[in-house]
Amino acid sequence: MNRRCFVVNLKGLIGYGEGLVLQEKAFDKVVSGKADGILLLLEHKPVFTIGRSGGKENLLVDEKYLKTAGIELYETNRGGNITYHGPGQIVAYPIFDLKNWKKDLPWYVTCLEEVIINVLKDYGIKAGRKPKYRGVWVGDKKIAAIGIAVAKWITTHGFAFNVKVNKDHFNFINPCGITEFSVVSLDDFVKDVNFDEVMEKVKDNFSVVFDTNFKEASRKWLESN
Numbered sequence: 001m002n003r004r005c006f007v008v009n010l011k012g013l014i015g016y017g018e019g020l021v022l023q024e025k026a027f028d029k030v031v032s033g034k035a036d037g038i039l040l041l042l043e044h045k046p047v048f049t050i051g052r053s054g055g056k057e058n059l060l061v062d063e064k065y066l067k068t069a070g071i072e073l074y075e076t077n078r079g080g081n082i083t084y085h086g087p088g089q090i091v092a093y094p095i096f097d098l099k100n101w102k103k104d105l106p107w108y109v110t111c112l113e114e115v116i117i118n119v120l121k122d123y124g125i126k127a128g129r130k131p132k133y134r135g136v137w138v139g140d141k142k143i144a145a146i147g148i149a150v151a152k153w154i155t156t157h158g159f160a161f162n163v164k165v166n167k168d169h170f171n172f173i174n175p176c177g178i179t180e181f182s183v184v185s186l187d188d189f190v191k192d193v194n195f196d197e198v199m200e201k202v203k204d205n206f207s208v209v210f211d212t213n214f215k216e217a218s219r220k221w222l223e224s225n
Contacts, residue, residue, distance in 0.1 A: 003036040003100050006217035007203055010042040013087060016074050019044060023156050025222050026095035030154050037096035038222070039206055039214055041199060044085035046166075047072040048173060051080035051147050058082045058174035071169065078157035080134070080147035082173050088164035088185070088195070090202055098153045101210065109134060109146055111209050112159050116144045118205045119161075119198065123190050136161075141184035162186060163198050 010022070019042065026038040048071060050056060059073075059082060066073055071086075085091055092115075098108060113129055116136045120127040120143070127138045136144040144161040162185035170183045187193045207214055 003212050004034075005037040005039070005096075005212045005214045006035055006221075007039040007041065007206070007214040008217050008219060008222050009199065009203075010040060010219060012043075013045045014042045015045050016047040016049065016072055016085065019091070019093070020076075022219075022222060023093050023095060026093070027151075027154060027156060029222070030095050030097050031152065036100045037094065037210075037212065037214075038217075039203075040093040040095065040222075041202065042091050042093075043087055043089060044091055045072065046070055046084075046086040046169060047074060048082055048084055049073075049078070049147075050075045050082050051078045052076075053079065053081045056082070059172070060174065061172045066172070069169075069172075071172070076147075076149075076157070078147040078149045080145070083145045083147065083160060084169050084173060085160050086165055086169055088162070088166065088187075090161040090163055090195075090199055092158045092161070092202060092206075094155055094158050094206070096155045096210075098150070098155060103153055105148075105150060108155065109148065112146055112148075113144075114209050115202060115205045116159065116161050118209065119201045120186070122201055123186065125186075125189050135159075138184055138189070141182050143184050143186065161198075161202070163195055164193060 029035050117127045134146050146159045149156045164187045165185045
């Protein structure tokens with residue numbers, strides 16, 4: 001299928017609220033038929049987000065402390081529990097009309113996991129899945145979290161992949177409500193990891209896994225009517 005798909009690589013640190021607005025812009029473009037899919041790639045400013053499954057009980061510090069630490073807190077409409085986004089983490093928001101791929105949410109989430117598993121394979125790292133928990137794991141340590149939302153078969157939200165992230169911030173929560181396992185980052189395995197190189201590999205693997213040629217697009221295009 002010849003799909004009209006675009007990738008927008010957003011530069012600098014993006015606030016979470018700003019990211020939600022940009023997702024809405026992308027959603028509007030897809031729902032109006034101007035694109036079949038738009039992939040947003042970015043880094044967020046430090047933020048904890050709480051999904052539809054809740055997660056406030058898994059926040060281990062009070063909100064006053066978060067303010068002093070410079071970390072925002074948001075409740076969102078994605079699936080899943082509490083998670084962290086911050087600098088050194090690749091966040092991917094695929095705004096895809098699944099009617100142009102497959103109307104199958106487990107298939108879609110498995111594809112998101114496959115993108116990251118393939119990137120890690122490029123670095124000689126064997127990663128996989130856990131039957132009970134979504135996301136990508138290296139052994140018993142989580143390297144990427146996934147949480148999505150879907151309306152009219154159009155996806156929003158996506159994944160957060162730890163590349164050179166400050167893992168100390170994960171100590172303020174039970175990530176995704178999980179207490180028996182910990183988190184890990186790509187730079188734990190790869191010395192002098194190049195963030196931009198990893199971002200390119202994420203882009204390339206989206207093209208492979210979703211069998212789609214993504215054209216580069218600008219933020220200006222994304223925000224235009």
